[in-house]
Amino acid sequence: MAGFFKSLIQRFTKPDIDWDDLEASLIAGDLGPKLALQIVSDLQAQQRKLHGADIVQVARDHVRKILPESVPHLTPFADGRPKVLLIVGVNGVGKTTSTAKLAHLLQHAGHKVVLAAADTFRAAAVEQLQVWSQRLDAPLVKGPPNSDPAAVCFEGYEMAVKTGASFLLCDTAGRLHTKHNLMEEMKKIHRVLGRKDPTSPHEIILVVDATTGSNALQQAREFHKAIPLTGLIVTKLDGSGKGGVLVPIQQELKVPTRFIGLGEKVEDFQAFDSKRFVDELL
């Protein structure tokens, strides 16, 4: 969907716009049916001849209004308590890689980080995070295969306190939002972390793959229903997916995109910039 809005300019050149076609192409851009309808009715209400550029203008304005201008930064607690980040999402979206990227970013800002390998299920998931922990020189807490992921996070908290780390990053196993038992397991992690510090986990970040279509909104709905999300990481924006779905997620659930992933290396990671997203990516 590279330059998705620009493609609209080329397609809708004639002043007599096929409204159904426009609505369908907005949906095809992963902006979701609700927003697509709003954009179309807004355009229809304008009593003048419209061109492709007008469409893009109106669409961009709508998206701008939905996305917050800035999002909160990740700052450590002043009292020295570790800030706990729980990284969740469906299978293969980029949770483990994003956990490493976040750790790198925080270390770069001068903070001490502890990693918890709470995916005790998938083959070599622990080893994967372990490789990152070695490369980043960040301590890692792990448990035996198929052990309780909540216990790993609990131990991670203790390790963070002991080593005086400002952040604990918990990488969890991939789970489809339709799997009841796995969603319950995640709620348990959430509960158990709360025993150490009632406000923990302080950030619950859902990782979403930019290649995902309409299902991403459904994923966000279900995860948000299970545990309150505080932000999104949209990954694989170096591919052809442009992450249009983060707009309906913000619109419906008010969960802001915090970071974006742009490759497989730790540096391929940025804080989300809504202005750039609207002006360039979309």
Place this chain on the structure above:
Amino acid sequence: MFSLLQEKLEDAFRKLRGTAKISESNIADAMKDIRMALLEADVDFTVTKDLIKAVTETAQGEDVLRTVNPGQMIVKIFHDELVKLLGGGATELDLSPPQRILMVGLNGAGKTTTSAKLASWLKKQGKRPLLIALDLYRPAAITQLQVLGQQLGVPVCVPPAGETDPVKATRAALKWLDEQGGGVAIFDTAGRQEVDDELLTQLKQVRDLVQPSETLLVADAATGQQAVAVASKFNETVTLSGLVMTKLDGDARGGALLSMRQVTGCPVKFIGVGEKVEQLEVFHPDRMAQRILGMGDIVTLVEKA
């Protein structure tokens, strides 16, 4: 989403049924709803347009307006058209010599897991599967395949320590294969984005060395509108022979499969329905069509009628 779609289609359907005299414009209204449903199921924009056109023509040709139940009839035509697009009956895996299967796809699609699933499936067929690790990039990708191979009791070829060039690793693997005295070799490659020319060229070099009998594109059921670009680029680069759709145990409708099928002409060989190695199934176009349309019950109903 599932129930929402179903409701929408049933609505369109009811609208049609409720009208005493069904006109062409009624049909056009229903088509609009169905188009939206297909788009929401991640069917490609152009594929959707073509599909609607084809169905509208068939509907006119068969004089749907005169049938007792035009709504059901249209649904049935849609379903049949989808089944046709998805490729008719189930297709077998090509296991002719050199019995080599190359797994390719985007990052995190499920290649490594599906490699192990295929090995398990082949074993059950009385074949001798062999797993070959060619992902030198993702941390612990080799260990992942080793662990899975161990669980299954299937030999795993790992690249020489410190090797970073997948082409060299492929040469070493082919030597290893020669020593194995036969078997079906499954090559697990690193994930890559279809816009990354460097990594695609590398994949092509691996392919040219392996000369696989099957090159399978592994794709996530939740893939959106990029499906066409992804499938056509992989097909151009390594000439695909089949598709595998993973994570169909979730609620993604999998409309991307239609686009991938259309653009590559390759049959769908398997579907993944879970994280465990035995959760691999043979593909049924009719079930998939019903899933994409979100109207399983209606179709069964029409068939009974």
